[in-house]
Amino acid sequence: xxxxxxxxxxxxxxxxxxxxxxxxxxxxxxxxxxxxxxxxxxxxxxxxxxxxxxxxxxxxxxxxxxxxxxxxxxxxxxxxxxxxxxxxxxxxxxxxxxxxxxxxxxxxxxxxxxxxxxxxxxxxxxxxxxxxxxxxxxxxxxxxxxxxxxxxxxxxxxxxxxxxxxxxxxxxxxxxxxxxxxxxxxxxxxxxxxxxxxxxxxxxxxxxxxxxxxxxxxxxxxxxxxxxxxxxxxxxxxxxxxxxxxxxxxx
Amino acid sequence: xxxxxxxxxxxxxxxxxxxxxxxxxxxxxxxxxxxxxxxxxxxxxxxxxxxxxxxxxxxxxxxxxxxxxxxxxxxxxxxxxxxxxxxxxxxxxxxxxxxxxxxxxxxxxxxxxxxxxxxxxxxxxxxxxxxxxxxxxxxxxxxxxxxxxxxxxxxxxxxxxxxxxxxxxxxxxxxxxxxxxxxxxxxxxxxxxxxxxxxxxxxxxxxxxxxxxxxxxxxxxxxxxxxxxxxxxxxxxxxxxxxxxxxxxxxxxxxxxxxxxxxxxxxxxxxxxxxxxxxxxxxxxxxxxxxxxxxxxxxxxxxxxxxxxxxxxxxxxxxxxxxxxxxxxxxxxxxxxxxxxxxxxxxxxxxxxxxxxxxxxxxxxxxxxxxxxxxxxxxxxxxxxxxxxxxxxxxxxxxxxxxxxxxxxxxxxxxxxxxxxxxxxxxxxxxxxxxxxxxxxxxxxxxxxxxxxxxxxxxxxxxxxxxxxxxxxxxxxxxxxxxxxxxxxxxxxxxxxxxxxxxxxxxxxxxxxxxxxxxxxxxxxxxxxxxxxxxxxxxxxxxxxxxxxxxxxxxxxxxxxxxxxxxxxxxxxxxxxxxxxxxxxxxxxxxxxxxxxxxxxxxxxxxxxxxxxxxxxxxxxxxxxxxxxxxxxxxxxxxxxxxxxxxxxxxxxxxxxxxxxxxxxxxxxxxxxxxxxxxxxxxxxxxxxxxxxx
Numbered sequence: 022x023x024x025x026x027x028x029x030x031x032x033x034x035x036x037x038x039x040x041x042x043x044x045x046x047x048x049x050x051x052x053x054x055x056x057x058x059x060x061x062x063x064x065x066x067x068x069x070x071x072x073x074x075x076x077x078x079x080x081x082x083x084x085x086x087x088x089x090x091x092x093x094x095x096x097x098x099x100x101x102x103x104x105x106x107x108x109x110x111x112x113x114x115x116x117x118x119x120x121x122x123x124x125x126x127x128x129x130x131x132x133x134x135x136x137x138x139x140x141x142x143x144x145x146x147x148x149x150x151x152x153x154x155x156x157x158x159x160x161x162x163x164x165x166x167x168x169x170x171x172x173x174x175x176x177x178x179x180x181x182x183x184x185x186x187x188x189x190x191x192x193x194x195x196x197x198x199x200x201x202x203x204x205x206x207x208x209x210x211x212x213x214x215x216x217x218x219x220x221x222x223x224x225x226x227x228x229x230x231x232x233x234x235x236x237x238x239x240x241x242x243x244x245x246x247x248x249x250x251x252x253x254x255x256x257x258x259x260x261x262x263x264x265x266x267x268x269x270x271x272x
Numbered sequence: 273x274x275x276x277x278x279x280x281x282x283x284x285x286x287x288x289x290x291x292x293x294x295x296x297x298x299x300x301x302x303x304x305x306x307x308x309x310x311x312x313x314x315x316x317x318x319x320x321x322x323x324x325x326x327x328x329x330x331x332x333x334x335x336x337x338x339x340x341x342x343x344x345x346x347x348x349x350x351x352x353x354x355x356x357x358x359x360x361x362x363x364x365x366x367x368x369x370x371x372x373x374x375x376x377x378x379x380x381x382x383x384x385x386x387x388x389x390x391x392x393x394x395x396x397x398x399x400x401x402x403x404x405x406x407x408x409x410x411x412x413x414x415x416x417x418x419x420x421x422x423x424x425x426x427x428x429x430x431x432x433x434x435x436x437x438x439x440x441x442x443x444x445x446x447x448x449x450x451x452x453x454x455x456x457x458x459x460x461x462x463x464x465x466x467x468x469x470x471x472x473x474x475x476x477x478x479x480x481x482x483x484x485x486x487x488x489x490x491x492x493x494x495x496x497x498x499x500x501x502x503x504x505x506x507x508x509x510x511x512x513x514x515x516x517x518x519x520x521x522x523x524x525x526x527x528x529x530x531x532x533x534x535x536x537x538x539x540x541x542x543x544x545x546x547x548x549x550x551x552x553x554x555x556x557x558x559x560x561x562x563x564x565x566x567x568x569x570x571x572x573x574x575x576x577x578x579x580x581x582x583x584x585x586x587x588x589x590x591x592x593x594x595x596x597x598x599x600x601x602x603x604x605x606x607x608x609x610x611x612x613x614x615x616x617x618x619x620x621x622x623x624x625x626x627x628x629x630x631x632x633x634x635x636x637x638x639x640x641x642x643x644x645x646x647x648x649x650x651x652x653x654x655x656x657x658x659x660x661x662x663x664x665x666x667x668x669x670x671x672x673x674x675x676x677x678x679x680x681x682x683x684x685x686x687x688x689x690x691x692x693x694x695x696x697x698x699x700x701x702x703x704x705x706x707x708x709x710x711x712x713x714x715x716x717x718x719x720x721x722x723x724x725x726x727x728x729x730x731x732x733x734x735x736x737x738x739x740x741x742x743x744x745x746x747x748x749x750x751x752x753x754x755x756x757x758x759x760x761x762x763x764x765x766x767x768x769x770x771x772x773x774x775x776x777x778x779x780x781x782x783x784x785x786x787x788x789x790x791x792x793x794x795x796x797x798x799x800x801x802x803x804x805x806x807x808x809x810x811x812x813x814x815x816x817x818x819x820x821x822x823x824x825x826x827x828x829x830x831x832x833x834x835x836x837x838x839x840x841x842x843x844x845x846x847x848x849x850x851x852x853x854x855x856x857x858x859x860x861x862x863x864x865x866x867x868x869x870x871x872x873x874x875x876x877x878x879x880x881x882x883x884x885x886x887x888x889x890x891x892x893x894x895x896x897x898x899x900x901x902x903x904x905x906x907x908x909x910x911x912x913x914x915x916x917x918x919x920x921x922x923x924x925x926x927x928x929x930x931x932x933x934x935x936x937x938x939x940x941x942x943x944x945x946x947x948x949x950x951x952x953x954x955x956x957x958x959x960x961x962x963x964x965x966x
Contacts, residue, residue: 038541051390074519077523078518078523079522079523098527099527102523102525103525105523109519111516111519112516112517112520112523113514113517113520114520115286115290115517116291117289117293117294118286118290122286122289129282130279130525130526131525132525178525258812270589
């Protein structure tokens with residue numbers, strides 16, 4: 022498996038009038054390989070979203086480096102964005118476009134056109150079972166339907182790297198299961214997947230390796246078995262608390 | 273910077289599709305502009321007709337009181353029975369109506385309550401006026417003549433117009449009686465024929481109508497463009513942020529430039545659509561008179577004029593589109609964007625009011641003010657005037673402003689506060705020199721406004737202007753900026769020593785530059801003629817008659833040499849040094865320097881001087897050569913003017929020789945250069961580079 026995402030000492034500082042300098046991400050480093058799901062597990066405010074936004078080139082790093090599919094996020098952001106599909110709970114769909122139009126729009130932006138685009142769109146509509154509402158405007162779809170359309174538009178241009186930032190937030194149990202199944206299916210296609218969550222069970226079920234992030238730093242990054250061995254704890258929650266408590270060392 | 277046109281096309285098509293599916297957008301961009309003009313025209317016409325009809329049938333009740341009431345009633349009846357033509361030269365009847373004399377116990381109360389339109393107090397001349405609110409003094413006139421006082425309510429339209437109409441008729445009767453009296457006593461002429469003065473308007477009806485229309489056309493157009501474009505713009509960025517789709521878009525292969533370009537085109541499309549609709553409305557209702565319009569708007573506008581106006585307004589539409597997009601970019605939500613739009617609308621409409629001011633011409637400093645310049649140009653075109661060089665200049669300036677603002681919007685998309693949690697940048701939080709680089713142009717814009725306001729009030733008092741501008745604005749302003757942003761004084765003012773040979777270059781280049789720049793200005797005057805009276809006026813201001821040469825010299829040489837250099841080649845150049853390529857930096861500093869001199873006749877020569885001074889500062893790394901050059905330049909100019917030496921009127925050979933000497937001077941500066949430190953290096957990005965050669 023090749024290293025699709027390489028992050029070295031990435032940092033992001035924000036500046037707030039009341040709090041001054043805020044180190045949202047303070048030197049994280051990890052690697053994500055093709056055909057693997059790397060989970061970023063952390064509480065709210067740990068730095069997961071900021072890290073993923075930097076990899077998606079939505080934010081510029083303050084320091085450090087990262088490359089996605091061989092492209093540097095700082096010097097070749099356009100190439101990075103062509104190589105990724107970015108899905109976040111905070112990213113929305115255009116309400117006045119139909120499901121088909123949405124997928125086609127993002128496919129066009131991703132470089133597809135003509136018959137190739139049409140074939141790809143039709144294929145995704147079939148794959149995710151969107152056929153019955155493909156020509157309905159997004160504003161009229163339920164949250165589960167929107168979720169499927171969102172996944173479809175994320176993968177329409179067949180990027181080698183996928184970034185999912187807390188994708189199951191706000192979804193009911195069944196839809197969350199559907200989402201995890203879809204992501205697992207994408208791993209089987211050989212995608213490198215970065216997956217952030219604060220739900221322990223989700224990380225356990227889905228992720229090949231888990232990076233525990235807390236206060237802007239990665240404290241551990243290993244398989245679940247490796248983490249258990251390193252901490253002597255069995256449950257991921259206990260493993261997380263072990264690393265997240267004050268005074269714990271970075272992995 | 274190359275744009276991915278395919279991405280822009282994809283983004284634009286999709287944005288357009290979404291906009292067309294939004295009922296609000298369709299209503300405000302299409303339906304309202306289509307419907308509003310005919311509604312306004314019809315309403316205006318209906319109100320006018322209704323007013324005339326109502327006033328014609330209205331009955332104006334009045335009462336005559338006072339000691340001479342009986343005589344006055346007969347006099348008034350006589351006046352009302354006359355034909356409705358006033359004395360020669362008087363205005364036409366305002367309010368024909370019917371006048372009905374009546375009787376009330378308390379005329380004042382009846383007037384207050386509206387029972388009466390007005391009442392008349394009739395007295396013999398020489399007696400104090402009987403009405404309670406009048407001054408008790410009155411002129412004593414020959415006894416036996418009647419004095420009528422008409423009391424009315426000025427806050428009531430009908431009361432005022434009825435009183436004015438009766439007054440007009442009484443005046444007509446008075447003139448007739450006066451004429452008969454004089455002629456019966458042997459006066460050879462009717463009084464109206466003595467030194468009769470008549471006025472004759474030589475402007476055609478078309479020109480007069482063009483003036484009336486030109487005063488308001490730009491205002492109405494801007495109003496429609498703002499209203500229609502604002503709906504689209506609000507959704508373009510603020511709406512995207514609120515929905516969360518902006519982050520989705522920023523994570524696609526489309527770059528920020530492409531996203532901004534597509535959104536600009538969308539707003540521009542809406543604005544253009546509205547402009548075209550208004551142009552068609554204008555043609556349909558005012559030119560082809562499909563529907564009768566008010567007489568004030570009747571004019572024969574040829575299709576060529578209409579087409580010219582359409583082209584003229586294109587950069588205005590583009591500028592407004594950029595303003596709307598930038599406003600939307602600043603807001604984080606729909607509601608916030610709507611809050612911003614009202615003040616932006618009011619500020620945006622202000623330049624469109626300029627044509628309503630008297631004696632404003634395009635060939636003035638107005639040409640440099642975007643939107644105002646186009647508004648004045650439109651008025652002049654409608655009155656038949658075609659100042660092509662200045663029309664072109666106005667168009668270019670407004671187009672450049674639109675392009676600049678569009679670039680600003682692209683940079684706005686780079687701001688991480690659009691999608692992040694930070695509300696300030698590092699520079700804003702820490703302040704200091706880094707923040708100064710962002711704020712320097714704003715600071716100088718404020719200084720420009722201050723000097724403009726004061727020059728408008730101090731007027732032609734040169735000494736007062738000079739003192740205020742230099743001591744308060746330039747020196748005071750520069751020191752304040754240095755202190756507020758914690759700039760290093762030596763760096764900010766480039767207080768560095770220079771090599772001795774540089775002074776020789778300055779002594780040669782300063783007079784050569786003065787002559788060469790005058791030659792350039794003279795050359796340009798063949799393309800952009802400067803009225804001679806502007807040049808003469810400047811010369812008078814330079815050497816006022818109440819001051820000697822030796823009194824003016826320190827004011828004109830030392831003060832500007834120190835104060836203006838501190839501001840422009842000191843603080844301004846220091847603040848912009850990392851944002852612009854050195855050549856662009858010299859030009860920008862020069863142009864800004866020129867703009868601070870509010871004089872169209874001097875704009876180009878002053879800007880050239882400013883550029884030369886900036887260039888020598890960049891080459892020597894020091895402000896001192898520019899100070900000495902500036903002082904020398906001004907001193908020589910004043911001395912030449914005082915001695916009657918015509919720098920503006922030399923043989924071409926002398927100008928060429930001066931240009932050569934100037935070139936030699938700069939060659940010497942280049943050979944012995946000590947470059948200004950910490951400039952933006954050529955061919956590198958925005959990152960700061962070490963000091964580079966020019």
